[in-house]
Amino acid sequence: MPVIWIIVAVLAIAGAGYILGRQRALARAGGDRRALHSLPSYYGSNVALKVAVPSFLLLIAWMIVQPFVVENAVSGMIPQSEIDEGSSLGLVMAEVRRAATGLENAVAQGVITEDFARNARADITDITQRLKDAGQIVTSDITQTILRAAQRYRLLSATGDMMMAIAVLLVALAGALWGLRESVPLFRARNVVERVMRAILVAAASVAILTTLGIVLSLIFNTIEFFRLYPAWDFFTGTNWAPSFSGRGGSSELGVLPLLWGTFYISLIALLVAVPIGLFSAIYLSEYASKHVRSIAKPMIEVLAGIPTIVYGLFALLTVGPLLLAVFGKEGLGWMQAGTAVMTAGLVMGVMLIPFVSSLSDDIINSVPQALRDGSYGLGATKSETIRQVVLPAALPGIVGAILLAASRAIGETMIVVLGAGAAARLSLNPFEAMTTVTAKIVSQLTGDADFASPEALVAFALGMTLFVITLGLNVLALYIVRKYREQYE
Structure with missing residues (x-):
């Protein structure tokens, strides 16, 4: 059956x-x-x-x-x-x-x-x-x-x-x-039913905890196995990424610094695009827009969050890349050699992150008590002064959380990077050069007939563990900032 x-x-x-x-x-x-x-x-x-x-x-x-x-x-x-x-x-x-x-x-x-x-x-x-x-x-x-x-x-x-x-x-x-x-x-049927339902709820909550624990343990054990085969010092301080599947990794150079630099560089450009646009749109929708405009604009912005990332990747590859190449390429300023570059992936990723920043910031700003605004107006402050000096500081913890969420989303993005940024692992400040990220290399290392006893395959778990620690550090930093400012305004 x-x-x-x-x-x-x-x-x-x-x-x-x-x-x-x-x-x-x-x-x-x-x-x-x-x-x-x-x-x-x-x-x-x-x-x-x-x-x-x-x-x-x-x-x-x-x-x-x-x-x-x-x-x-x-x-x-x-x-x-x-x-x-x-x-x-x-x-x-x-x-x-x-x-x-x-x-x-x-x-x-x-x-x-x-x-x-x-x-x-x-x-x-x-x-x-x-x-x-x-x-x-x-x-x-x-x-x-x-x-x-x-x-x-x-x-x-x-x-x-x-x-x-x-x-x-x-x-x-x-x-x-x-x-x-x-x-x-x-x-006593009610007592029994409530105890069973409580046990079911506890079990449901435990699934998420145990799943997270399983993921972390899997990363830890495979990362330890990788460092038994490849020196940890060379991995964290190496500036060259050149895996070779010949001779079970004897000639591979697996330095993570170029991948981390590409990850942070692309994420930084994406945040420089998403944070100002998303925050300004949130301020407009919550403080200036009429109900009719808000009912139309907010859903249209949130549509961006529902677009698959592969579509953004194709948009970066077929539209944004050639457009930047026409302006900054050989026929233009001569700074760009190909359509796949850090700037291409960063701009498209920034567009993808706009609804994360905008929608969350809009909800946070709307949750600020109206009494704070009325008190500011009663003291003679203008609308812009009230927003700048009262509303935004009060909503700052939530806005920081929204930005950190967008940063985590940017760090973990894969398809836009694969199609828009190229596959070159390099340390460079030129945003018009091709680079790659940690997530893209995790995919490439585990694609194909990989021998999971080799460093080239196990390095994917070391990369994932590195990314996990970085994201955890960002969350701890965000928690510290939120607590600091929340104590100030409560």
Whole structure:
């Protein structure tokens, strides 16, 4: 049974349990709600929660554990000679999974029968050709061993899915019976439901915390592994970025300084574009614009935040780059050699960041109490003086947060840099030269057939850890500034 149908079945049982639990509680109370400890809806919710929560927990746990169990059982069928030919057990198992998926899809399309797919004596050439006829991706060097492992993998997965569906539905029915049994007038259904909902909320909050912890630990462990293979001093002080995948990194130069410089340089230009325009537009929308103008201008500015970054990258490559080249290139001032440059990426990234600064600053300025403005006007200050000397200082903590958010967004941007700034890692003050950033190199280092035991692949995690520490430092700085000014104006 597909997972979606299992979920639908559990929800149906939970819905039926809610109705039956509510009706049973009222029936046991003789139809008098005053005889119940809790509202009837709590008794129904108690049944629904006892159906849904254990069932979904079992479903999630089963879906996480089953692939490991199946792969562990199937990997024992792969002889060492097959692993040597495939270079690693992971690559062989990837081929097994691909063949198993091909068999499943071919059976679903009717190209082969179920008995033929499970036939242990099926001819390898025949079944491979049938899979290709069904449009399945199967390599030409698939062996009899991989085919047998794929058949075993498919059989174990199907058996596990069936057992999962049965177990989940049995748990759901057991939860329904348990909840219905508790639907009596003296049962404290409200207390139980509130405790369960609190546990669900805590679990939801824990997911975000554990995910962040997992990301950080992954970066830390892989960064440590990288520094075991490559000197940390050379990484943080090197001024040349020249990775070489020959000889497992023996000739690579992996200095991070050119990448950090490109990241900060492009982000600085983007902020020089976004902050003044975004802040001035926020002041106009909140203090000067009429309601009609504001209702039109604010949504139009926020549309910029919904444009995919790949579109901005193409805009930088096809429009802004050639336009700057026409002005600053050989036919103009002669400062620019190609359309991909720091200035190209910085200008387009600045346009992308305008709604981040504008929308957040506008909300912060609108949250400043009107009493501060009225007091300033009462002392004889003009509108511009009130904005400059009262409103903006009061809103400064929020504005700093908006600018820091835009800075973090700029530092983490990838597609605009890849298409608009070029791929050259260099230390230069010329904004009309091509440069690259940390994020762009993380993508390039992990693209293609990379050996994850080599420094060239592991360096991506070191770059990510460096970027994480820098962003964390920016957030700490922003928190310090916000607290300092908030104490001044409260």
